[in-house]
Amino acid sequence: MVSIREVGPRDGLQNEAPVPTDAKVRLLDALSATGVRRIEAVSFVHPKAIPQMADADEVWKRARRAEGVRYSALVPNLRGADRALAAGFTELEVVVSASDTHNRRNVNRSTEDSLTDITALIQAVHAAGGTVEVIVATSFGCPYEGDVAPARVAGIVERVLGDGADRVAFGDTTGMGTPRRVRELLAAVDQVRGAAPVLLHFHNTRGTGLANILTALELGVTEFDASVGGLGGCPYAPGASGNVATEEVVHMLHDMGIDTGIDLERLLEAAALAEKMTGRELPSGVLRAGPRTRLTAQ
Amino acid sequence: MVSIREVGPRDGLQNEAPVPTDAKVRLLDALSATGVRRIEAVSFVHPKAIPQMADADEVWKRARRAEGVRYSALVPNLRGADRALAAGFTELEVVVSASDTHNRRNVNRSTEDSLTDITALIQAVHAAGGTVEVIVATSFGCPYEGDVAPARVAGIVERVLGDGADRVAFGDTTGMGTPRRVRELLAAVDQVRGAAPVLLHFHNTRGTGLANILTALELGVTEFDASVGGLGGCPYAPGASGNVATEEVVHMLHDMGIDTGIDLERLLEAAALAEKMTGRELPSGVLRAGPRTRLTAQ
Numbered sequence: 001m002v003s004i005r006e007v008g009p010r011d012g013l014q015n016e017a018p019v020p021t022d023a024k025v026r027l028l029d030a031l032s033a034t035g036v037r038r039i040e041a042v043s044f045v046h047p048k049a050i051p052q053m054a055d056a057d058e059v060w061k062r063a064r065r066a067e068g069v070r071y072s073a074l075v076p077n078l079r080g081a082d083r084a085l086a087a088g089f090t091e092l093e094v095v096v097s098a099s100d101t102h103n104r105r106n107v108n109r110s111t112e113d114s115l116t117d118i119t120a121l122i123q124a125v126h127a128a129g130g131t132v133e134v135i136v137a138t139s140f141g142c143p144y145e146g147d148v149a150p151a152r153v154a155g156i157v158e159r160v161l162g163d164g165a166d167r168v169a170f171g172d173t174t175g176m177g178t179p180r181r182v183r184e185l186l187a188a189v190d191q192v193r194g195a196a197p198v199l200l201h202f203h204n205t206r207g208t209g210l211a212n213i214l215t216a217l218e219l220g221v222t223e224f225d226a227s228v229g230g231l232g233g234c235p236y237a238p239g240a241s242g243n244v245a246t247e248e249v250v251h252m253l254h255d256m257g258i259d260t261g262i263d264l265e266r267l268l269e270a271a272a273l274a275e276k277m278t279g280r281e282l283p284s285g286v287l288r289a290g291p292r293t294r295l296t297a298q
Numbered sequence: 299m300v301s302i303r304e305v306g307p308r309d310g311l312q313n314e315a316p317v318p319t320d321a322k323v324r325l326l327d328a329l330s331a332t333g334v335r336r337i338e339a340v341s342f343v344h345p346k347a348i349p350q351m352a353d354a355d356e357v358w359k360r361a362r363r364a365e366g367v368r369y370s371a372l373v374p375n376l377r378g379a380d381r382a383l384a385a386g387f388t389e390l391e392v393v394v395s396a397s398d399t400h401n402r403r404n405v406n407r408s409t410e411d412s413l414t415d416i417t418a419l420i421q422a423v424h425a426a427g428g429t430v431e432v433i434v435a436t437s438f439g440c441p442y443e444g445d446v447a448p449a450r451v452a453g454i455v456e457r458v459l460g461d462g463a464d465r466v467a468f469g470d471t472t473g474m475g476t477p478r479r480v481r482e483l484l485a486a487v488d489q490v491r492g493a494a495p496v497l498l499h500f501h502n503t504r505g506t507g508l509a510n511i512l513t514a515l516e517l518g519v520t521e522f523d524a525s526v527g528g529l530g531g532c533p534y535a536p537g538a539s540g541n542v543a544t545e546e547v548v549h550m551l552h553d554m555g556i557d558t559g560i561d562l563e564r565l566l567e568a569a570a571l572a573e574k575m576t577g578r579e580l581p582s583g584v585l586r587a588g589p590r591t592r593l594t595a596q
């Protein structure tokens with residue numbers, strides 16, 4: 001069993017041209033009906049910084065939440081955490097970049113300063129009964145600094161787990177991940193993570209998305225982010241393309257006999273919906289060609 | 299060391315809208331200067347069947363052949379083999395589909411009948427001093443029949459090697475290959491191939507191209523086809539998209555410390571040329587985003 005977290009509604013749509021609230025609710029509802037167990041639903045960020053998520057409260061209020069699905073929200077800071085908790089979320093995510101330059105370009109402060117903020121955020125969220133996942137961006141490389149030492153990422157993991165973080169995730173923010181980098185990162189992180197699960201988030205910028213996931217699977221990782229239709233990218237990172245497409249991940253895993261709980265046909269319907277609402281051809285081979293089991297009439 | 303055979307000039311361009319002879323020669327020359335050791339240069343097919351290759355003789359006559367590069371030509375039959383040999387090729391390739399339905403749709407005869415033709419072709423080419431590689435198409439699945447039993451592919455390998463074929467290759471004609479199918483096929487083929495090398499040819503139709511190559515590498519395969527810029531597809535197979543892009547393969551391999559002899563920057567120049575001549579955006583992430591080592595100014 002592999003646990004996929006669907007990030008299209010948040011990470012995906014946040015990095016596309018804005019779509020109407022109605023469409024976001026429809027996409028969330030379609031995804032909730034696929035059998036996926038985890039969905040990153042919205043982010044509570046400042047509407048001036050990210051207008052795509054200005055209607056997060058309304059989207060979440062109107063979404064039909066499915067039994068057995070864990071919904072999470074991304075928050076940039078304490079104020080966002082308060083909004084997420086008030087909206088009823090208990091699973092919160094916060095991002096910090098392993099690369100100092102990327103962190104400064106993203107939130108105008110050093111990695112160290114962000115980590116200090118995160119310490120306080122974890123305490124506040126825990127006090128309110130929620131959990132916090134720390135997502136380490138640029139874990140596989142930084143578009144400004146180049147390679148990021150796995151030891152640096154491991155140091156961040158050690159610190160945030162010490163601060164009480166409930167989970168850690170690793171973002172391949174601009175698609176610099178490769179099988180080699182996956183191996184090297186996991187080796188370093190395994191030294192410090194204790195029993196904390198690892199979730200990996202890949203972009204398919206350079207074609208290595210599924211190769212990275214395959215490598216991580218062989219090393220025992222069982223949690224992955226993916227974005228329906230390959231929605232999204234990264235607005236702060238030049239040259240970034242979309243997240244790995246959920247249906248491509250599920251298609252490969254199911255063929256390997258690995259269950260995800262997801263109905264691929266329903267997922268493809270959601271991907272078609274996502275494509276329609278963005279108005280652009282999404283980078284998903286399985287959406288385009290169909291699963292390998294879909295035969296052509298002779 | 300991994301041996302890449304660049305198939306863009308033949309398999310790639312054969313499945314794009316026709317481009318002028320000049321452009322084909324320029325692409326071949328650009329590829330010959332990348333350090334790649336093998337190039338599938340042209341095919342000698344009937345110009346009415348495949349107008350894209352009608353100028354094969356002229357392209358080949360005008361191309362600047364580089365020292366140390368092995369050039370090969372695809373031929374459909376004895377007549378094509380005669381033309382290829384007359385043009386000076388010594389490495390010939392011939393295709394047969396493992397799936398009977400696909401073979402019939404492709405060349406209007408059964409797999410069995412094609413194998414009989416290939417027996418005669420091998421004899422004729424050997425008599426003229428050339429070598430023959432048999433490419434088994436639909437080795438990882440057929441768009442009409444679905445899964446193709448690895449034992450069926452292995453049976454074809456056994457037969458053509460018995461008939462004197464010098465090499466065998468396996469085509470993922472419509473991108474139905476997955477890590478699982480690669481494992482299963484190689485296990486079956488390893489039973490019968492003896493010392494004959496195995497070359498794998500993947501399409502990235504469903505995102506698994508590099509994951510398939512990674513799996514094959516782990517199983518000891520060291521020869522792969524790839525197409526510059528991801529040029530090409532398959533005209534006989536609905537839903538097929540382009541070959542795995544050479545620069546994506548090389549980018550991943552070099553990051554793993556595996557040499558290919560190829561200069562990635564020169565290859566990217568050739569990919570840009572390929573994109574320009576087709577007039578469409580080619581499906582190559584590394585062409586789009588650049589290698590992971592190409593940093594953004596801060």
